[in-house]
Amino acid sequence: xxxxxxxxxxxxxxxxxxxxxxxxxxxxxxxxxxxxxxxxxxxxxxxxxxxxxxxxxxxxxxxxxxxxxxxxxxxxxxxxxxxxxxxxxxxxxxxxxxxxxxxxxxxxxxxxxxxxxxxxxxxxxxxxxxxxxxxxxxxxxxxxxxxxxxxxxxxxxxxxxxxxxxxxxxxxxxxxxxxxxxxxxxxxxxxxxxxxxxxxxxxxxxxxxxxxxxxxxxxxxxxxxxxxxxxxxxxxxxxxxxxxxxxxxxxxxxxxxxxxxxxxxxxxxxxxx
Amino acid sequence: xxxxxxxxxxxxxxxxxxxxxxxxxxxxxxxxxxxxxxxxxxxxxxxxxxxxxxxxxxxxxxxxxxxxxxxxxxxxxxxxxxxxxxxxxxxxxxxxxxxxxxxxxxxxxxxxxxxxxxxxxxxxxxxxxxxxxxxxxxxxxxxxxxxxxxxxxxxxxxxxxxxxxxxxxxxxxxxxxxxxxxxxxxxxxxxxxxxxxxxxxxxxxxxxxxxxxxxxxxxxxxxxxxxxxxxxxxxxxxxxxxxxxxxxxxxxxxxxxxxxxxxxxxxxxxxxxxxxxxxxxxxxxxxxxxxxxxxxxxxxxxxxxxxxx
Numbered sequence: 088x089x090x091x092x093x094x095x096x097x098x099x100x101x102x103x104x105x106x107x108x109x110x111x112x113x114x115x116x117x118x119x120x121x122x123x124x125x126x127x128x129x130x131x132x133x134x135x136x137x138x139x140x141x142x143x144x145x146x147x148x149x150x151x152x153x154x155x156x157x158x159x160x161x162x163x164x165x166x167x168x169x170x171x172x173x174x175x176x177x178x179x180x181x182x183x184x185x186x187x188x189x190x191x192x193x194x195x196x197x198x199x200x201x202x203x204x205x206x207x208x209x210x211x212x213x214x215x216x217x218x219x220x221x222x223x224x225x226x227x228x229x230x231x232x233x234x235x236x237x238x239x240x241x242x243x244x245x246x247x248x249x250x251x252x253x254x255x256x257x258x259x260x261x262x263x264x265x266x267x268x269x270x271x272x273x274x275x276x277x278x279x280x281x282x283x284x285x286x287x288x289x290x291x292x293x294x295x296x297x298x299x300x301x302x303x304x305x306x307x308x309x310x311x312x313x314x315x316x317x318x319x320x321x322x323x324x325x326x327x328x329x330x331x332x333x334x335x336x337x338x339x340x341x342x343x344x345x346x347x348x349x350x351x352x353x354x355x356x357x358x359x360x
Numbered sequence: 361x362x363x364x365x366x367x368x369x370x371x372x373x374x375x376x377x378x379x380x381x382x383x384x385x386x387x388x389x390x391x392x393x394x395x396x397x398x399x400x401x402x403x404x405x406x407x408x409x410x411x412x413x414x415x416x417x418x419x420x421x422x423x424x425x426x427x428x429x430x431x432x433x434x435x436x437x438x439x440x441x442x443x444x445x446x447x448x449x450x451x452x453x454x455x456x457x458x459x460x461x462x463x464x465x466x467x468x469x470x471x472x473x474x475x476x477x478x479x480x481x482x483x484x485x486x487x488x489x490x491x492x493x494x495x496x497x498x499x500x501x502x503x504x505x506x507x508x509x510x511x512x513x514x515x516x517x518x519x520x521x522x523x524x525x526x527x528x529x530x531x532x533x534x535x536x537x538x539x540x541x542x543x544x545x546x547x548x549x550x551x552x553x554x555x556x557x558x559x560x561x562x563x564x565x566x567x568x569x570x571x572x573x574x575x576x577x578x579x580x581x582x583x584x585x586x587x588x589x590x591x592x593x594x595x596x597x598x599x600x601x602x603x604x605x606x607x608x609x610x611x612x613x614x615x616x617x618x619x620x621x622x623x624x625x626x627x628x629x630x631x632x633x634x635x636x637x638x639x640x641x642x643x644x645x646x647x648x649x650x651x652x653x654x655x656x657x658x659x660x661x662x663x664x665x666x667x668x669x
Contacts, residue, residue: 141429189456195427197456200447206417207452210424210432213409217385217430237448240417247412 090296092359094124098325099352100159106345108176110185114335116156118260118294118320119227125299126225127160135166138192144222145195145211149204150229150258151186152337157194158183166193202235204228205255209245212253212313223307227256231263234272239284245313246285253313254306255286259293260322264336281315293318326351362529366504366522367396367465373508374433375400378407384512385425385432387411389418394524395435395465419445419462423452426459431512438464438521439471442483449519454490459515462487463522467497468558468609469642469650470524476641480521485614487519488587494518494541495587497608497616499561500530503584506538521558523609525647528562530582543590549579552665553597556607557583557616559647560656564607567661576665586616591627594620598628603669605633607656612636633668635661 097120105111127133131144148157158176162169175181182191186199196207208226215222232238245253257277261268268274282288287309291298299318306314322336323329326348340348378384378400387409392401401408409425411418415436422432434441441464442449453460464483471478488495496511496518498504504522511518530546531537537544546561547568556564561582568578579601581593597604604624606617617634624630635656642650651657655664 145428196423196458197451200451202416203420203448203451206420206448207424207427209417210421210426211428212424213421214425214428214430217406218428237416237420240412240414241420243414244411244417244421 088128089359090124090128092356093128094121094296095325095352095356095359097124097156097159097163099349099356100163101155102326102340102345102348102352104155104159104173104176106340107173109339110177111155111339112152112337114262114322114329115150115153115229115258115260117324117326117329118322119150119153119258120156120324121294121296122227122256122258122299122318123156123160125296125303127164129300130303131225132222135164135192142220142222145208145224147196147204147208147226148187148198149201149226150232151198154185154187157187161193167191201229201232202237205238205241208253208255209241209250212245212250213248215252216250222252224253227258230257230259230261230268230274230277231271233257233274233277242281242284242286249311250313251310254303255313255315257315257317258320259317260320262322262331262333262336264333266333277317285312287312287314288317289314290317291319293320294324325355362501363526364501365396365524365526366498366501369501369504370463370508370522371396371400373505375403377512378404381431382407383429383431385409385430387418387422387432387434389413389415389436389440391436391465394437397435415440415444416448419448419460420452422460423456423458431459433461433463435463435465437478438467438480438483439478442480442486442519446486449487449493450490453517454493457492458517460517461511462519464519465522466524467521468523469637469647472646472650473644479642481609481611481637481642482614483519483521484586484610484616489614492517493587496520496584497558497586498522498584499558499582500527502529502531502533502536503538503582506536507584510540523559523647527559530561530565541585541588541590543585543593544582546580546582547578549577549601551577551601552603552605552669553579553581553601554605554607554661555581555583555594555597555616555620557586558609560607560609560651563651563656563658563661566658567665570658570662571665574666576669578665583616586619589616589619589623591623594623595627598624598630603631603633603665605635605661605665605668607635607661609656610636612639631668633664635664
């Protein structure tokens with residue numbers, strides 16, 4: 088499978104879903120897409136028919152507001168009906184609410200409130216160690232989310248228990264709802280911060296599929312400590328007028344913007360034909 | 361005087377059950393000593409996780425363990441567990457519906473003179489307001505044992521609050537009537553019903569004995585199952601007795617007494633008097649001194665019943 092082409096397809100689905108639903112967190116969805124595509128289409132051992140398999144890899148989307156990206160991937164992989172997602176997302180009585188919910192096949196834990204996912208992932212990784220199972224645990228955090236103190240409790244515990252079956256990503260797109268991360272609450276030196284807690288730190292270009300894949304491979308080979316991949320991404324990646332603009336945190340495209348976005352993504356997609 | 365604290369019973373039950381059930385995991389937040397979990401921690405190191413003084417992560421990690429089939433018991437002072445970790449309890453346990461048993465130790469005003477930071481006089485309100493979260497306040501060591509054995513068999517969230525010190529037995533060894541989520545009738549009566557939970561059930565029982573000598577027939581319900589509360593038992597009491605007095609180690613708002621009043625108002629209006637801690641930091645003192653001060657002990661209950669009946 089051409090993962091880069093798949094990432095463009097998923098981005099088109101995301102834009103489509105948000106435009107049709109009239110809501111969603113488009114900027115963060117587009118920055119995190121490549122990470123999720125690498126995990127779900129290549130790296131993770133996960134099967135829609137076997138979500139009760141105790142040896143499946145675990146995934147926690149701590150930055151739960153990027154749920155549209157996750158839903159589009161889960162739908163594409165057959166975890167649930169794609170049409171139902173697109174027909175009902177965020178609508179009255181829909182099971183597809185605006186943050187991950189574990190009543191939906193493929194979603195392990197409810198998130199949405201920031202600073203929860205990594206602690207839960209630490210618990211999952213500890214359970215794997217206790218039961219001597221080989222599954223791996225992945226958690227994706229936002230960079231604005233790193234201001235949550237609870238994350239640092241989890242980072243501390245992850246290193247303390249030498250959880251080398253745990254890999255965290257920080258979607259370092261440098262923007263949050265009110266502006267740049269540095270304006271809102273400084274988030275610089277993520278690498279030094281995690282390293283000082285005892286984590287293996289890999290810093291990459293986070294929208295580069297090969298870089299993501301290589302980093303995940305290195306994490307798998309790293310022993311006695313968890314790995315964090317600081318993914319330096321572009322918020323809104325793939326759509327020119329959305330890229331690097333805080334205002335697009337959860338803005339919904341107009342009709343003209345929608346068509347332009349789909350046009351840009353289709354042109355990009357054609358390069359892989 | 362019984363010298364075995366309820367927390368010790370929890371340690372003993374979990375230690376015994378974990379010999380064969382390898383999925384039981386106890387997590388503490390630098391609290392294994394105050395939780396009475398030292399012998400468990402020593403004898404089950406592979407089923408014990410120390411989280412340090414980090415109560416938020418304590419609960420998140422417990423939820424992660426539960427999602428992988430473990431049966432975690434997060435044991436931490438009730439004061440911190442019910443408010444510091446409230447969001448983790450809400451999102452990772454209640455909302456995600458994970459099999460986490462939150463054990464709030466040294467609950468209520470157990471920590472006495474240590475002050476409001478260490479009191480958990482709002483935990484029924486905070487935990488009980490969350491969908492999926494059950495709230496239990498067992499009264500004595502025998503009921504605590506029955507309760508822990510019972511919840512070990514289910515896979516749903518629960519918050520269980522116990523006190524710090526040993527309390528007088530309400531029941532007798534070998535005679536512990538217990539049905540999950542059903543109030544235990546400690547004593548039958550026809551004039552007044554005292555509904556109590558936790559450590560104050562013993563006081564309610566003693567008060568009923570004294571009231572009997574005054575010719576007042578007093579029913580005592582041990583409402584250890586604060587949520588889901590035994591609605592039928594409350595309605596029956598409201599219909600069959602002239603007064604209900606609730607007694608709890610909790611603030612006046614959002615506790616067991618509030619729930620009883622809510623049920624009676626809608627189903628069988630009867631006079632309900634709530635004996636509670638005040639809507640204020642409590643006075644300095646040991647538990648028993650605090651109970652006496654606010655009229656929650658047997659003497660205070662008798663006084664309230666005779667005045668209100």
